[in-house]
Amino acid sequence: MKLLTHNLLSSHVRGVGPRGFPLRLQATEVRINPVEFNPDFVARMIPKVEWAALLEAADTLHLVEVPKGPIEGYEHDEKFLRQMHHVLLEVRTGPSLASLATAG
Amino acid sequence: MALSSSLNRYLLLMAQEHLEFRLPEIKSLLSLFGGQFTSSQETYGKSPFWILSIPSEDIARNLMKRTVCAKSIFELWGHGKSPEELYSSLKNYPVEKMVPFLHSDSTYKIKIHTFNKTLTQEEKVKRIDALEFLPFEGKVNLKKPQHIFSVLEDYGLDPNCIPENPHNIYFGRWIADGQRELIESYSVKKRHFIGNTSMDAGLSFIMANHGKVKENDIVFDPFVGTGGLLIASAHFGAYVYGTDIDYNTVHGLGKASRKNQKWRGPDENIRANLRQYGLEKYYLDVLVSDASKPSWRKGTYFDAIITDPPYGIRESTRRTGSQKEIQKGMEKCPESHVPVSLSYHLSDMFFDLLNFAAETLVLGGRLVYWLPVYTPEYTEEMVPWHPCLKLISNCEQKLSSHTSRRLITMEKVKKFEVPHNCWTSVPSSSVASSLYKASCQSHPRQTSSPSSQFVFSLSQVLFTSGTIIQCESHIFLLVIFAF
Numbered sequence: 001m002k003l004l005t006h007n008l009l010s011s012h013v014r015g016v017g018p019r020g021f022p023l024r025l026q027a028t029e030v031r032i033n034p035v036e037f038n039p040d041f042v043a044r045m046i047p048k049v050e051w052a053a054l055l056e057a058a059d060t061l062h063l064v065e066v067p068k069g070p071i072e073g074y075e076h077d078e079k080f081l082r083q084m085h086h087v088l089l090e091v092r093t094g095p096s097l098a099s100l101a102t103a104g
Numbered sequence: 105m106a107l108s109s110s111l112n113r114y115l116l117l118m119a120q121e122h123l124e125f126r127l128p129e130i131k132s133l134l135s136l137f138g139g140q141f142t143s144s145q146e147t148y149g150k151s152p153f154w155i156l157s158i159p160s161e162d163i164a165r166n167l168m169k170r171t172v173c174a175k176s177i178f179e180l181w182g183h184g185k186s187p188e189e190l191y192s193s194l195k196n197y198p199v200e201k202m203v204p205f206l207h208s209d210s211t212y213k214i215k216i217h218t219f220n221k222t223l224t225q226e227e228k229v230k231r232i233d234a235l236e237f238l239p240f241e242g243k244v245n246l247k248k249p250q251h252i253f254s255v256l257e258d259y260g261l262d263p264n265c266i267p268e269n270p271h272n273i274y275f276g277r278w279i280a281d282g283q284r285e286l287i288e289s290y291s292v293k294k295r296h297f298i299g300n301t302s303m304d305a306g307l308s309f310i311m312a313n314h315g316k317v318k319e320n321d322i323v324f325d326p327f328v329g330t331g332g333l334l335i336a337s338a339h340f341g342a343y344v345y346g347t348d349i350d351y352n353t354v355h356g357l358g359k360a361s362r363k364n365q366k367w368r369g370p371d372e373n374i375r376a377n378l379r380q381y382g383l384e385k386y387y388l389d390v391l392v393s394d395a396s397k398p399s400w401r402k403g404t405y406f407d408a409i410i411t412d413p414p415y416g417i418r419e420s421t422r423r424t425g426s427q428k429e430i431q432k433g434m435e436k437c438p439e440s441h442v443p444v445s446l447s448y449h450l451s452d453m454f455f456d457l458l459n460f461a462a463e464t465l466v467l468g469g470r471l472v473y474w475l476p477v478y479t480p481e482y483t484e485e486m487v488p489w490h491p492c493l494k495l496i497s498n499c500e501q502k503l504s505s506h507t508s509r510r511l512i513t514m515e516k517v518k519k520f521e522v523p524h525n526c527w528t529s530v531p532s533s534s535v536a537s538s539l540y541k542a543s544c545q546s547h548p549r550q551t552s553s554p555s556s557q558f559v560f561s562l563s564q565v566l567f568t569s570g571t572i573i574q575c576e577s578h579i580f581l582l583v584i585f586a587f
Contacts, residue, residue, distance in 0.1 A: 005345070005389040009399050036385040041320045041343060048405045089388075 004045060004088040007054050030061050031092045035085070042085045043075045049088070058087060113180040114164055115276050116154040117256065119173055119284060122310060123150060126173040128497035128513060129313045134158070136316045137166040152219065153258055153272065155180060161279065168280035170340065172287060172309040178254055178276030187234065190273045194238065202239060205277055211245035213252055215278075220259040221266050231255060235275075252278040283309070290335065290381065297377050299330040303412055307501075307511075308336040311410050314497065314513040315472045317342045321407035324464075326457065328390055331374030333410050338378055338386035342407070346374060346390040404466045404520075413453055415476040415509070454488040458514075462492035465516040470496070475510045482508075492518040 051069050058066040066087050067080055074080050118126055131141045143156040152175075158164045164177050181202065182193035205212070214235065216228040223231075235255075242251075254277075257270040290305040292298055303311070311333060317323055319341030325333050328346025338344050378384045454475070461471040471493060477486070477500075487498060493514040502508045 001389045001391065005391070008401055008403075008405060038320070038385070044320050048403070050401070 001093060002089055003054065003057055003091050003093070004049075006057055006093070007050055007088070008048070029093070032086075032090050033092050035089045037082060037085050039078065039081045039085075042081045042088070045088060046070050046074055046084065049084075054087070061091065061093065063087060063091065112157050112159065114156055114158050114279075115178045115180045115183075115256070115274050116156065116174045117176045117178070118152045118154060119175050119282075120150075120152055122173065122306065122499075122501070124499040124501075125307075125310050125314075125511065128499060129171060129173045129310055130154075130156075130167070132314050132316050132496070132513070133167050133170050134163070136170075136318060137163045139163040139167075150261055151258075153256070153274065155183070165280050168282050170313055171282040172284055172306055172313070174282040175284060176281045177279050178256075178274070179279055180274065180276045183272060183274040185272055186269065187231075187273060190275060191234070191237070194235075194275060199239065205251045206238070206240050206242055208241040210242035210251060211249045212240065212242050213244055213246050213249040214255065215252060216255045216257070218257045218259060218270075220261065220263060221257070221270075254278050286339070290339070292332065295330075295332075295377055296380050297330050297373060298332075301412065301414075302330050303332040305332075305336075308332050309339075311472050311511065312336040312340055312342075312408075314511065315408040315410045315470045317408050317410070322388070322405060323408045323410055324406045325411045326409065326460070327411050327413045328374065329412070331377050331390065333412065334374065335377055335381060335383065337408070337410060338383040339381065341386070343386050343388050344378075345388045345406075348390070348392065400464060402463070404464055404469075406461075406464050406469060407466055408470050408472070409457075409461050409465060410470075410472045411457070412474045413457065415474075451488075458488055458490040458493060461514070462490050462516060463520045467516055467519065469516050471512075471514045471516075473512055475512050477508050477510055479506050479508050487512060490514075492516055492520050 047070075049070075055066065055068065065083055067083055071077060071080055116130070127141075134141050139159055141156065143154070158167070161179070164179075168174065168177050181197045182190055184190040184193050214232050216223065216231055232255075253275065256274040256276075258272040258274075259266055259270050284306075286309055287306040290309075292302050292305060295302070312323075315323070315337070317337045317340045321337070321342040322345065323334065323337040323342040324345045324347075325331075326347050328334060328348045331344075331346060334344040334346055374390050375384065375387050378387050454473075457473060458471070461469075465471065475487065479502075484498070487495065487510070489495065494517045496513040496515050497511070498513075499511045500508050501511070
């Protein structure tokens with residue numbers, strides 16, 4: 001799944017954070033899938049991002065060049081938007097791990 | 105100069121299909137583009153000719169870039185119930201509004217369309233000649249004219265009773281055609297990956313339009329199946345998420361829905377479908393998940409939720425359970441990796457869906473979903489409701505003599521609060537409100553709620569045409585139903 005997806009998810013699995021968020025990742029398999037850059041879409045996503053969870057995920061997956069938070073005037077900052085685009089939409093974790101149902 | 109009502113009037117030529125769905129589609133699209141549906145026409149029922157006022161030609165063009173219900177739009181210059189009435193109506197149309205399209209440097213052509221009647225070439229030419237009184241100064245160009253003018257003659261809807269003279273005649277400047285060609289180009293017949301219940305392409309675009317989907321939106325389908333509804337939203341520029349409880353559907357395994365294929369091959373998945381149409385960049389993720397226990401974080405981030413939930417017919421309704429619940433002896437599907445278990449009351453599913461929508465939609469966001477109905481007992485009170493969601497439209501599609509499904513569109517108009525605070529504002533009269541209260545107060549899954557009458561009625565008609573497996577106090581609808 002993409003890191004944007006991970007950021008929007010919580011989990012009912014017990015033992016995963018105080019309010020069921022965030023879902024812990026493992027750096028078992030990280031893939032980069034190029035996705036066409038759309039600055040307007042990325043800018044729209046920035047206010048929805050939970051930064052603490054994102055930074056923790058980026059750290060677990062050993063990603064570099066991850067902005068620490070939204071910067072002033074980010075809507076027009078192409079460098080910032082491209083970095084966020086890469087982190088949120090191009091990084092994929094795990095082969096097919098999307099099963100999120102309760103495990104017990 | 106006083107504004108007369110003849111300014112900014114347009115004629116929409118509608119397709120004669122999905123009749124009930126057309127007006128909500130046009131209204132939704134007009135409001136998406138900053139217009140409002142205004143018309144002095146009394147009823148739209150079965151007629152393909154709709155006259156409406158639109159603030160600007162730009163809005164009219166934007167409307168046509170989205171609609172699959174309308175064939176074309178014309179700037180209306182005149183109309184009447186007879187040729188004489190038409191001509192006098194044209195003489196009343198302000199000349200200064202005609203002149204920009206008739207001046208000597210321009211090229212044009214006039215087309216005659218007749219509905220429910222065929223004219224000879226001679227008859228058509230006579231009608232064109234009768235329009236000579238209009239101040240045309242440009243040159244006729246039949247191949248590539250700059251401006252196309254149309255005469256539309258309405259001979260009614262009954263092919264067995266064609267009148268001598270038309271009921272209505274319209275004259276207008278053609279502006280744009282709608283998107284009906286999408287129905288063919290996105291046809292399910294040509295799609296790589298389909299399921300038993302893949303949505304007809306035309307209806308999937310209508311749903312995206314009812315949902316007011318726009319570029320850079322996030323659209324979610326909690327019962328994504330093979331992703332047909334996501335494709336329509338992606339075509340309009342939205343980024344898409346899906347979840348489904350069926351591991352096999354999501355990962356492209358299992359039995360094929362196409363006649364001559366063995367199974368859904370590894371490339372048969374939703375991403376492949378999007379790629380087929382050049383829409384892969386809009387694919388966010390599709391996850392295996394249980395829609396009744398959504399794992400999304402608290403917050404509002406979906407612009408639209410557009411879905412076709414399982415009805416219990418053809419695809420069974422299921423819900424995951426905890427280990428304890430599974431021990432009651434329900435089915436455990438080895439390939440699916442997830443304990444698929446409990447029957448899931450249809451009424452519960454819709455309340456979960458509405459609650460989920462109320463919680464995760466942005467304000468102004470839309471929920472669009474199909475509601476199965478046992479027609480002889482249907483009343484409007486059976487449509488689920490929620491204090492945060494306003495009902496926008498309810499359109500019926502008949503499935504058989506006793507069943508139909510209704511496309512329900514709702515809009516989030518109020519911020520979501522915890523249920524205990526919410527239901528006190530619910531008026532007590534409707535059946536649906538009592539269902540909602542029940543779902544807030546107690547765990548309704550153990551009892552058969554008295555007001556889920558439509559579920560039981562549906563099961564009654566299905567009992568005669570298929571098989572129902574009854575398990576404890578639940579009714580698990582697993583029916584082979586030929587449409």
